[in-house]
Amino acid sequence: MRWLLDSSTTTNPQPLTPNTCVNKQHLTWTQIEDLAIRLADRLPTTFDVMLVITRGGMVPACIISERLNLRNILVAAVMFYTGQERTLDKPIFLQFPADPLLNGRRVLIVDDVWDSGRTIMAVRERVLDTGGIPETAVLHYKPGHTTYSDVRPDYYVDETDAWIVYPWDVGEASLPSRLLESVSEA
Numbered sequence: 001m002r003w004l005l006d007s008s009t010t011t012n013p014q015p016l017t018p019n020t021c022v023n024k025q026h027l028t029w030t031q032i033e034d035l036a037i038r039l040a041d042r043l044p045t046t047f048d049v050m051l052v053i054t055r056g057g058m059v060p061a062c063i064i065s066e067r068l069n070l071r072n073i074l075v076a077a078v079m080f081y082t083g084q085e086r087t088l089d090k091p092i093f094l095q096f097p098a099d100p101l102l103n104g105r106r107v108l109i110v111d112d113v114w115d116s117g118r119t120i121m122a123v124r125e126r127v128l129d130t131g132g133i134p135e136t137a138v139l140h141y142k143p144g145h146t147t148y149s150d151v152r153p154d155y156y157v158d159e160t161d162a163w164i165v166y167p168w169d170v171g172e173a174s175l176p177s178r179l180l181e182s183v184s185e186a
Contacts, residue, residue, distance in 0.1 A: 025162040036063035048105035056112035091122045102132035113140040
């Protein structure tokens with residue numbers, strides 16, 4: 001079962017049901033391009049490497065890398081959810097660059113959204129462990145959902161607590177299939 005966190009606190013999870021009111025923000029490709037360009041324009045141009053968190057960070061990272069003329073692009077594939085839609089305590093790194101590719105380098109970590117912050121912070125910690133110098137950049141920061149009260153992204157464009165639906169999210173694939181079935185039957 002997926003849980004919706006009340007935007008006023010991260011300690012009051014509510015089960016996500018067909019009757020749950022969710023503030024959704026559907027974005028177009030044009031809006032994503034605009035957000036990514038605005039994010040790129042806020043970034044320094046002195047990064048040695050970009051580390052993209054799959055899959056949500058891939059589109060913003062492509063636009064940012066073009067804007068900054070950054071060609072050294074690496075991938076971090078991180079899994080926090082199981083097939084049963086259960087959140088894991090610790091991430092599983094399906095793919096992560098070798099230490100020498102990050103050691104001593106300024107690393108720009110890119111993702112689409114900082115929701116709980118757990119994914120990007122896990123990647124940040126891995127970069128620190130390699131001796132890299134990480135900075136984080138996202139399109140959307142959700143301060144009402146983060147599990148880190150003293151940390152936020154180094155760079156972001158929009159602050160929101162809405163459920164962001166990106167154009168690459170196929171349908172409502174992020175919702176549990178049982179919920180989709182019950183909504184379609186109503």
